[in-house]
Amino acid sequence: MAQEDTRLIVTFENHSVVNEAKTRDAGRPVFDDMEVCRIRMGGDRLQAPVFPAWAEAPGGMENDEGYVVPCTYAEKYAEQYKRFKEGKQQTKDGTPIDFLPFLTPAKVKELKAVHIYTAEALADLDGQPLKTLGQGGRDWKNQARAYLDNAKGSAVATKLALENEELRRLLDEARKEHSPAAAQATERVQENLGYDSAPSEFDSWEDELLKEHIKEKTGKAPRGNPSHETLVKMADELAGEA
Helix, strand or coil, rough: CCCCCCCCCEEEEEEEECCCHHHHHHHCCCCEEEEEECCCCCCCCCCCCCEECCCCCCCCCEEECEEECCCEEECCCCHHHHHHHHCCCCCCCCCEHCCCCCCCHHHHHHHHHHHEEHHHHHHHCCHHHHHHCCHHHHHHHHHHHHHHHHHHHHHHHHHHEEEEEEHHHHHHHHHHHHCCHHHHHHHHHHHHHHCCCCCCCCCCCCCHHHHHHHHHHHCCCCCCCCCHHHHHHHHHHHHHHH
């Protein structure tokens, strides 16, 4: 999905409009509530156009397949519209400028007065909206960008640290599993299952050669048609008796 311009402040509200037909019938002004979308641009205190929430929004929106499709303002800015319908504050996503350590409380109020509410919006400010901030505006922009870049770097470092900690935990578990006690327990389990933990020297021998070897050691050939594993076990037992 395309990323929304960080400088946009989109809110929804109810706007009273005259219902002409009901006004004529009642002989007095009758109003209806209309859901509208108000769009402000960070750095511009004058422009705040209002559009019906269910009017078609210019530019459409990308669907899950990446295609641009027509949509209404309510659909294009679905998260803000959802907050409006739930009666919640329609906040701007991002880091509030209140958290920027280089801004004084007075500067924070000054920026909010021109609809700049997040560090992202301040960092992306350019052109005429940036000029409206006056002297020091570009310094604030650059410091906001540095703050976000540093925060991103810290997040990456934190993620790597957590991944390294997880690797250390897995290595510790592996060491415990391969400790002498664990090896002895594994050997006991293998013995109970009927096979030794170490490979046999007879594993690579052909069955006929194993049968001749057993006949030579015992004076008689194995009965029936024993499996390779059985022949190996018999040869191992004879080797252990030697």
